[in-house]
Amino acid sequence: xxxxxxxxxxxxxxxxxxxxxxxxxxxxxxxxxxxxxxxxxxxxxxxxxxxxxxxxxxxxxxxxxxxxxxxxxxxxxxxxxxxxxxxxxxxxxxxxxxxxxxxxxxxxxxxxxxxxxxxxxxxxxxxxxxxxxxxxxxxxxxxxxxxxxxxxxxxxxxxxxxxxxxxxxxxxxxxxxxxxxxxxxxxxxxxxxxxxxxxxxxxxxxxxxxxxxxxxxxxxxxxxxxxxxxxxxxxxxxxxxxxxxxxxxxxxxxxxxxxxxxxxxxxxxxxxxxxxxxxxxxxxxxxxxxxxxxxxxxxxxxxxxxxxxxxxxxxxxxxxxxxxxxxxxxxxxxxxxxxxxxxxxxxxxxxxxxxxxxxxx
Numbered sequence: 001x002x003x004x005x006x007x008x009x010x011x012x013x014x015x016x017x018x019x020x021x022x023x024x025x026x027x028x029x030x031x032x033x034x035x036x037x038x039x040x041x042x043x044x045x046x047x048x049x050x051x052x053x054x055x056x057x058x059x060x061x062x063x064x065x066x067x068x069x070x071x072x073x074x075x076x077x078x079x080x081x082x083x084x085x086x087x088x089x090x091x092x093x094x095x096x097x098x099x100x101x102x103x104x105x106x107x108x109x110x111x112x113x114x115x116x117x118x119x120x121x122x123x124x125x126x127x128x129x130x131x132x133x134x135x136x137x138x139x140x141x142x143x144x145x146x147x148x149x150x151x152x153x154x155x156x157x158x159x160x161x162x163x164x165x166x167x168x169x170x171x172x173x174x175x176x177x178x179x180x181x182x183x184x185x186x187x188x189x190x191x192x193x194x195x196x197x198x199x200x201x202x203x204x205x206x207x208x209x210x211x212x213x214x215x216x217x218x219x220x221x222x223x224x225x226x227x228x229x230x231x232x233x234x235x236x237x238x239x240x241x242x243x244x245x246x247x248x249x250x251x252x253x254x255x256x257x258x259x260x261x262x263x264x265x266x267x268x269x270x271x272x273x274x275x276x277x278x279x280x281x282x283x284x285x286x287x288x289x290x291x292x293x294x295x296x297x298x299x300x301x302x303x304x305x306x307x308x309x310x311x312x313x314x315x316x317x318x319x320x321x322x323x324x325x326x327x328x329x330x331x332x333x334x335x336x337x338x339x340x341x342x343x344x345x346x347x348x349x350x351x352x353x354x355x356x357x358x359x360x361x
Contacts, residue, residue: 204337
């Protein structure tokens with residue numbers, strides 16, 4: 001288990017540039033970093049909805065500075081990042097919805113691919129040693145859906161614009177790793193940059209469109225059955241704290257051995273820990289205490305992979321990372337968050353953060 005003391009020693013008093021801090025994953029990451037004592041400068045678009053987690057936890061109060069900005073704005077992004085002179089950069093910002101990528105393919109490629117170029121290029125001008133984690137997705141692999149878990153060396157690809165834009169971002173990251181952040185030249189550039197690919201995250205406070213947990217919660221709120229379009233699809237479900245904890249641990253390790261981890265890592269659940277969308281829904285409803293679902297396949301829906309698995313052995317063997325919550329526990333924690341009407345969103349998040357990281361204070 002990674003101790004809170006270890007993470008706090010790595011991040012307390014450090015400057016962290018966090019893109020996408022107003023999003024679901026970003027708002028959780030912001031809370032953890034604030035709890036660890038980091039000074040966080042966030043850079044992202046404004047939250048899309050009034051009930052987004054960032055608003056519910058009063059995210060502005062957790063930031064050293066919060067900048068409303070677009071990844072496509074090269075000049076603004078470069079200036080905000082370089083002037084902050086961070087010790088860490090966590091690049092979470094993205095257009096992350098598959099269905100929206102079909103509706104807005106140009107914007108998706110500009111944000112996810114070109115935006116990553118902008119982050120990496122700004123990182124070159126940071127005037128001190130800096131660790132950068134570029135967060136992509138489990139969907140960067142060319143997926144024939146054969147049921148074989150993907151390892152980091154498997155072929156990149158993407159059917160839909162979202163997946164393709166993230167696979168393209170991975171090619172960009174590798175190019176910068178070799179061209180500008182090469183481990184052999186570390187003493188010149190002082191940058192350690194890795195890409196990280198996580199499974200389908202779930203957790204309290206997600207209210208995005210076209211994601212299974214928010215769809216379930218909205219149906220329960222209006223006493224309607226949950227409508228499952230792809231009940232048999234299998235994903236590497238994991239609680240949001242799993243990849244975020246992995247990112248924090250990896251970045252901390254990179255400060256100790258900055259030349260060792262300039263590569264890509266998968267962070268997913270154990271391979272035997274597989275659940276379909278229908279199984280996830282059943283477990284959530286049972287834990288929540290009420291609800292029902294129907295299966296109504298949409299023949300006109302855009303293509304999405306039905307089977308996706310990650311091989312995380314590299315992370316396990318290289319840095320000693322292990323997933324802590326199985327899929328059922330992740331679903332229970334998520335359902336409990338939404339069912340809890342006694343505590344604020346911030347209190348609910350922090351109770352789970354402390355339990356996950358083993359902080360008994």
